[in-house]
Amino acid sequence: MAFSGFALAVLLLLSMASRGRPCADQERSALLRFVAGLSRDGGLAMSWRSNGTAGCCSWEGIACDGGGVVVEVSLPGRGLQGPVSPALGDLAGLQRLNLSHNSLSGELPLEQLLSSSRGLVAVDVSFNRLEGELRELMPSSGTGGLPLQLQVLNISSNLFTGEFPSGTWKAMNSLVALNASNNSFHGWMPSSFCISSASFAVLDLSSNRFSGRIPAGLGNCSELKVLKAGHNNLSGAFPDELFNASSLEYISFPNNGLYGNLDGSRIGIANLRNLAHLDLGGNLLNGKIPDSIGELRRLEVLHLDHNNMSGELPSALSNCTNLITIDLRNNYFSGELAKVDFSTLINLKTLDLLFNNFIGTIPESIYSCSNLNALRLADNKLHGQLSPRIVNLKSLVFLSASFNNFTNITNALHVLKDCKELAVLIIGSNFKGEAMPEDETIDGFQNLQYLSLSRCTLSGKIPLWLSKLKNLEMLLLHNNHLTGPVPVWIKSLKLLFHVDMSENNLTGEIPKDLMEMPMLTTENTAVELDQRVFLLLVYRGTSFEYRVATAFPKMLNFGRNDLTGVIPKEIGQLKSLAILNFSSNRLSGEMPPQLHSLTNLQVLDLSNNHLTGAIPMELNNLHFLAAFNVSNNDLEGPIPAGVQFSTFTSSSFGGNPKLCGVVVGRPCGLAEAHHVSTLSREQTHRRIAFAIAFGAFFGVGVLYDQMVLSKYFG
Known part of the structure; x- marks a missing residue:
């Protein structure tokens, strides 16, 4: 302890001496020329000037050795803007340069620096x-x-372009790590990294535009530990030679065009005994997972999703006891899951088997994975009932088992209600033809935020036990046979903002209580969704993925029911609503002018009802409206001619023979035309600047997809 204290004191004195010793005029000048060339220096010049008398070794971000020679320039995240001055090359003793996380532009004078x-x-x-x-x-x-x-x-996360200079890496005899990810480099991946530098260990070329094959020469890199080149345009077979690099710990090539299979490798993946992370998702791989994968005892992450792989899962997968993530979604895997003994995978946190052809029941061994927090079995051919043992998954937050053949919804809800951490439950398109349980003893789910019981053809009424889900934010009950009125207790769910009860047999009038939902009446349109909802991407189909809270719009969808009466004028209270769909009901009366208060509305569908009267001219205030449909009603009079309405086609108004306007090819009378043109001129002058700024932002098709695709969430 005495020696350590003495050593610390010596180092402190040396540090103070280096800071007290002035740097050479040449180095001081180089640093000042660097900062002078910046268009924004984040107060750096002022800071340096205030310490000018003490020498540049005392300047912020500058470190010197004991002789007063500048050895480090470290200025990350300082808000610097402008070019990187070649003057830094005059720092002859410079060892470390860190200018990351700024807004520097122009070319990198790497040649002068080196x-x-x-x-x-x-x-x-x-x-x-x-x-x-x-x-x-x-x-x-x-x-x-x-x-x-x-x-x-x-040099990652910049705007570099061009081909990657192959000769450069031959000049670097000591290179250990190169990160050029997230740029726009193109051409072939260089293969010369290990030729000059036997110690080369880390290569990250992901998120560029590289093409061609993975260089087989990388298999000669005896010290290579990390190899990443995902999100490029690479093609060809995964090279067998790469399995020679037995030191590899991390392989990542997602979203390329690699083909071939892992099972037919001459050398074999088992040679990578140190491998902890394997990501080959989003390619064109086929064949099955080789039995030799069981030799990868250090494997923690396995991504083979979005390929063309098939066959049964190898029982040897049970030997990979360090696995934390298994992602095999979007393939053609088949057979029974019981072939794998999941009870040995005690570290498993994520199991994603979405979009495959697995059969049989959920193996009981899965319920031994006590650390499992995300389980997705959706879109397979599984059957049976959920086991009471699922309560052993005490960390389970995300469960998706939709589009299978599970039965007994009452049992399912009773065994799941005690999964205390469950935030996402997606079990729709099961339990076909069963009755919606109204059992009031279903009183768990205290942390549930997302519930989908859609596409089950469930009969009965909307159950009262749903009103107990005080943390519920999204409720999807569409495509069932539910009857009765829209419940008035819906406003008691103070966090609920996304509701889809379309394609049922709901009756009665639209309750005014619906217009008092707290999350829809607030002026704040932001959604603070627990990120646990996105432990796995919530999506239906391979093209539409929902990664963030803003992907879920504030929505009321009651289309295709049997609702009657008028649209309440209180609807104007739903200030933050983005999507409103009351289509294909039996609503009557006029469109309430209060709709113009829904200034955040992007989609409005009131088609296929019995609405009468005029389309309120005030709807021109809906600047974000991108999809509008009032077809097949009994509306009359002029169609508003404002900026937004000029983007809608005749299909938005068809089936209303009393409507007139250019879009439907029926001229309005003189009095009507004068009213419309006067209103249009007044509004156009006020709104033209706003329309230029935001008109291009929303596409009709894209935003309408948000409403339509909400029906297909997992």
Whole structure:
């Protein structure tokens, strides 16, 4: 302890000495020229000037060695804007340069930096706006022809373009890690990383535009640990030679065009005994998962989703006892899940088997995965009832088992209600023809936020036990045979903002209580959705994924029911509503002018009813309205001619022979035309600037998809 204290004191004194010792005029000048070239320096120049008398070694972000030589410039996240000055190349003793997370632009003077600073070992300029092409650096680069000493280069998340210079990496004899992800590089992946540097360990080229095959030469990298090149345009078979790189711990090539199969490998994936992360999702792989995967005892993450793989799951998967994530969705896997003994996977947190062809029942061994918090079995051919043992999954937050052949919904809800952490429950398109349980003992689900019981053809009424779900935010009961009125207690669910009860047999009038829902009457349109909802992407189909709360609009969808009466004038209270659908009912009376108060409305569908009277001219106030349908009613008079209404086609108004206007090809009378044109001129002057700014933002098709696709969530 005495020695450690003495050593600490010596280091402190040396640090104070280096800070007290002035740096050379050349280095001071280089730093000042760098900051002078910035268009915005985040107060750096003022900070440096205030400490100018103490020498640049005491400046913020600058570190020197004991001789007063600048060895580090570290200015991440300082809000710097402008170019990276080549003057930094005059810092001959510079070893580390970190300018990440700023807004720097222009080209990167890498050649000047490396040719002058012969000891430079780490450069990090990630998360900026640097652009242009990287110039080729030849092996003779460096002061006096000395080899380059650079070990770490991070140029990720910039705007670099062009081909990746292959000769540059031959010049870097000491390179250990290269991160060039999230740029726009194109051409073939270089294969020369290990030729000059035997210590090369990390390569990240993901999110670029690389094409061609994965270089087989990477298999010669004896120290390679991390290899990432996902989200490119790579093609060809996954090279067998890569399995020679036995030191690999992390392989990630998602969203490319790789084909072939893992089972037919000559060398075998079992050679990668250190592998902890394997991501080959979003490719064209076929065949089955090889039995040899059981040799990967350190494997923690397995992503083979969105491929063309098939066959049964190998029982050897049970040997991968460190697995945390298994993602096999969107493939053609088949057979019974019971072949795998899940009870050995005690670390498993995520199991995603969506869109496959698994048969049989849910294996009892799954209920031994006590750390499991996301389980998706949707869109398979599973059957049977949910086991009471599911309560053992005490960490379960996300459960999706829709589009299977499960039975006994009453049992399912009774065994699930005690899963205390459950936030997402998607079990629709099961329990066909059964009755909606009205059992008041269903009183759990205290943390449930998302509930889908859609497409089950359930009969009965909307049950009272739903009113106990005080944390419920999204409720999907569409495509059932539910009857009775819309419950007045719906306004007691103070967090509910997304409701779909369409395609049922609901009757009665639209209750005024519906117009008092707290989340829809607030002026605040933001949705604060618990991110646990997105433990797995909530989506139906391979093209529509919902990753963030804003993907779920504030919605009331009661289309295709048997509702009667008028639309309450209190509807104007729903200030933050984005989608309103009362189509295909038997509503009558006039469209209430109060609809113009729904200024956040994007979709309005009142088609196929018995509405009469005029379309309120005040609806021109709905600047965000992107989809509008009042077809097949008995409306009359002029169609509003404002900016938004000029984007709607005749199909939005068809089946209303008394409507007139250019869009339906029926001229209005003189009095009506004068009224419309006067109103249109007045409103156009007020709104034209607003329309230019926002008109292009919303597309009719895209926003209408939000309403239609809400029916297809998992």
